[in-house]
Amino acid sequence: MRSLKKVILAAAIGLGLTGSAFAAGEQIELPKQEWSHSGIFGTFDRASLQRGFQVYKEVCSTCHGMSLVSYRNLTALGFNADEVKAIAAQYTVMGGPNDAGEMVERPAIPADHFKAPFPNEQAARAANGGAYPPDLSLMAKARPGGEDYIYALLTGFEEPPADVKVPDGMYYNKYFPGHLIGMPGILQDDSVTYTDNTPATQAQLAHDVSAFLAWAAEPHLEARKQTGVKVILFLLVFTGMMYAVKRKVWADAHH
Amino acid sequence: MAAPQFKNPVVRWIDYRLPIFTQLNHEYNEYPMPKNCNYLWSFGAIAMVVLITMIVSGITLAMNYTPHTAYAFNSVERIMRDVNFGWLIRYIHMNGASMFFIAVFIHIFRGLYFGSYKAPREILWMLGVVILLLMMATAFMGYVLPWGQMSFWGATVITNLFSAFPIIGDHIVTWLWGGFSVDNPTLNRFFALHYLLPFVLLGVVFLHVAAVHVHGSNNPVGIDIKGPQDSLPFHPYFTIKDTFGLGVFMIIFAGFVFFAPNFMGHPDNYIPANPLVTPAHIVPEWYFLPFYAILRAVPDKLGGVLAMFGAIAVLFVVPWLDTSKVRSANYRPLYRQFFWVLVVACILLGYAGSQPAEGIWLIVARVASIYYFAHFLIILPLLGKLERPRPLPASISEPVLKGGGRLATAAAAKPMEKA
Numbered sequence: 265m266r267s268l269k270k271v272i273l274a275a276a277i278g279l280g281l282t283g284s285a286f287a288a289g290e291q292i293e294l295p296k297q298e299w300s301h302s303g304i305f306g307t308f309d310r311a312s313l314q315r316g317f318q319v320y321k322e323v324c325s326t327c328h329g330m331s332l333v334s335y336r337n338l339t340a341l342g343f344n345a346d347e348v349k350a351i352a353a354q355y356t357v358m359g360g361p362n363d364a365g366e367m368v369e370r371p372a373i374p375a376d377h378f379k380a381p382f383p384n385e386q387a388a389r390a391a392n393g394g395a396y397p398p399d400l401s402l403m404a405k406a407r408p409g410g411e412d413y414i415y416a417l418l419t420g421f422e423e424p425p426a427d428v429k430v431p432d433g434m435y436y437n438k439y440f441p442g443h444l445i446g447m448p449g450i451l452q453d454d455s456v457t458y459t460d461n462t463p464a465t466q467a468q469l470a471h472d473v474s475a476f477l478a479w480a481a482e483p484h485l486e487a488r489k490q491t492g493v494k495v496i497l498f499l500l501v502f503t504g505m506m507y508a509v510k511r512k513v514w515a516d517a518h519h
Numbered sequence: 520m521a522a523p524q525f526k527n528p529v530v531r532w533i534d535y536r537l538p539i540f541t542q543l544n545h546e547y548n549e550y551p552m553p554k555n556c557n558y559l560w561s562f563g564a565i566a567m568v569v570l571i572t573m574i575v576s577g578i579t580l581a582m583n584y585t586p587h588t589a590y591a592f593n594s595v596e597r598i599m600r601d602v603n604f605g606w607l608i609r610y611i612h613m614n615g616a617s618m619f620f621i622a623v624f625i626h627i628f629r630g631l632y633f634g635s636y637k638a639p640r641e642i643l644w645m646l647g648v649v650i651l652l653l654m655m656a657t658a659f660m661g662y663v664l665p666w667g668q669m670s671f672w673g674a675t676v677i678t679n680l681f682s683a684f685p686i687i688g689d690h691i692v693t694w695l696w697g698g699f700s701v702d703n704p705t706l707n708r709f710f711a712l713h714y715l716l717p718f719v720l721l722g723v724v725f726l727h728v729a730a731v732h733v734h735g736s737n738n739p740v741g742i743d744i745k746g747p748q749d750s751l752p753f754h755p756y757f758t759i760k761d762t763f764g765l766g767v768f769m770i771i772f773a774g775f776v777f778f779a780p781n782f783m784g785h786p787d788n789y790i791p792a793n794p795l796v797t798p799a800h801i802v803p804e805w806y807f808l809p810f811y812a813i814l815r816a817v818p819d820k821l822g823g824v825l826a827m828f829g830a831i832a833v834l835f836v837v838p839w840l841d842t843s844k845v846r847s848a849n850y851r852p853l854y855r856q857f858f859w860v861l862v863v864a865c866i867l868l869g870y871a872g873s874q875p876a877e878g879i880w881l882i883v884a885r886v887a888s889i890y891y892f893a894h895f896l897i898i899l900p901l902l903g904k905l906e907r908p909r910p911l912p913a914s915i916s917e918p919v920l921k922g923g924g925r926l927a928t929a930a931a932a933k934p935m936e937k938a
Binding site: 408 | 593606610751755756760762769773776777778780781786787789790799
């Protein structure tokens with residue numbers, strides 16, 4: 265009776281937890297990817313992040329902004345200060361006003377946020393057939409499945425089933441909720457030429473840019489996990505000691 | 520109680536004029552605890568520690584947060600990215616809310632199981648329900664502050680509930696919003712109240728602790744302390760026991776903060792609030808799901824709102840609904856079964872609340888809601904008359920000394936001791 269109750273209770277709690285975690289939206293099974301940054305001791309693969317940044321810069325950034333990330337943050341990818349300055353200087357941003365009260369264009373500096381592809385949402389929609397390419401800064405945290413979802417989406421473009429009619433300007437994607445997406449399957453083999461001789465297959469490009477977006481959404485992930493290991497180790501030792509002290513203190517209390 | 524002799528002359532000097540040291544000694548040193556209290560009795564202290572953690576992390580966050588619809592979302596992201604250890608403070612605060620509810624829910628169910636609300640602890644229990652209400656209000660308003668999609672739409676759904684009241688409903692809603700929709704005035708007042716209420720809560724916690732120290736803690740047997748052999752001084756016995764319990768709790772807390780910080784959150788709240796785009800499913804935080812399920816289980820809007828508030832209100836009168844003189848469920852064979860049914864009903868309500876209100880889960884929510892109210896309003900009053908409680912031991916220490924009684928088994932898992 266008692267064990268049965270425990271089983272029911274455990275099952276109910278398990279149900280409650282999974283239920284609240286995946287509450288909203290129909291779930292499409294996402295293929296799980298291997299990420300170097302997953303797991304307790306996970307760290308980012310710097311080479312992959314740099315390649316992912318290249319994919320973002322050369323492909324995604326045509327339409328998608330990353331307003332929460334600054335060029336200076338790129339040092340976390342392994343670029344040195346001069347490289348970051350050079351990357352920033354490739355962009356022209358509006359500065360000023362100068363002493364004459366005029367706005368002036370200037371090269372971006374590391375402190376600037378990533379330059380947005382469009383001046384405002386209306387311009388973005390006008391250039392994209394009415395669809396608004398969302399900001400990617402937090403994409404890996406703002407969708408169920410995170411980077412697995414991004415990878416699946418980027419590689420999930422396919423011919424629509426016979427009974428699905430895809431309107432003009434829309435594309436069929438296996439993993440997009442509702443399947444009809446305004447973004448074309450833009451990532452193909454060799455869309456980008458990597459400088460480190462990594463074969464630029466579609467899967468590799470999608471993997472690298474998804475990892476890059478995971479970093480962008482959670483730039484302190486490594487510090488978080490490394491701190492966590494130390495904190496948990498401390499707590500285990502502390503709690504173990506408290507247990508020993510408790511046994512000692514209570515030793516004379518029972519009889 | 521004789522005033523203790525303090526060796527330190529400064530302490531003695533102060534204590535003669537303001538006896539805070541005598542008071543502390545009385546309440547936290549020699550204070551007699553029933554010796555058989557198990558680890559379920561640690562959750563009050565654990566909840567207290569989590570509350571302090573929330574206040575400290577919250578004040579730190581407030582120093583870096585901007586309560587304006589145009590800046591709130593990005594100010595939170597600035598905390599996450601640019602403020603030193605901002606990610607840590609914010610994840611502690613975010614998960615701390617959930618951990619606070621976990622501790623308090625366990626604390627409440629412990630009270631229900633062992634009859635801790637019965638005379639002379641009715642006011643203690645009612646203060647506890649006030650704390651729960653304040654927690655819920657504070658957590659709800661806190662969730663609005665990051666101004667993500669769930670923040671905005673959660674605030675819209677919950678504040679709109681008040682429109683169900685006839686005649687005055689719409690006026691209440693406008694008054695809550697400070698305008699004609701959830702907007703900047705709403706965010707501003709929610710921030711002000713989110714900062715204020717935890718301190719009100721702390722005050723009520725103080726009264727709650729003061730109340731428990733009048734007649735002392737209840738215990739797994741549910742009978743009063745009959746003599747010194749039944750009790751142990753709070754320090755060192757229960758300070759060390761609570762510290763160990765707290766350590767275990769903190770390991771779980773840290774596990775969430777460092778390795779699954781967004782597990783109990785919702786991805787949609789990392790999308791900035793957009794009044795023009797409604798999320799596919801608006802779900803509240805997990806700790807509100809049982810109440811949300813009750814709200815939606817009633818087909819009528821006003822009825823649902825009343826049922827939801829009623830689910831809390833009924834807790835206030837539990838001390839008078841339960842007619843049994845026996846406190847502990849260990850000696851109430853029938854009540855014990857119904858208690859577990861209530862636990863399962865609450866968990867089912869939580870799951871149903873996370874699902875769209877249709878099909879099987881709507882039926883489950885309705886059945887579980889009916890049980891929830893029936894448990895308190897029908898079963899508790901009747902059981903006191905119908906149930907034949909098992910004989911109570913003569914004293915707390917009797918089953919301990921004889922090694923008999925089944926009180927230890929129903930309590931939490933506690934392999935290292937027999938009491």
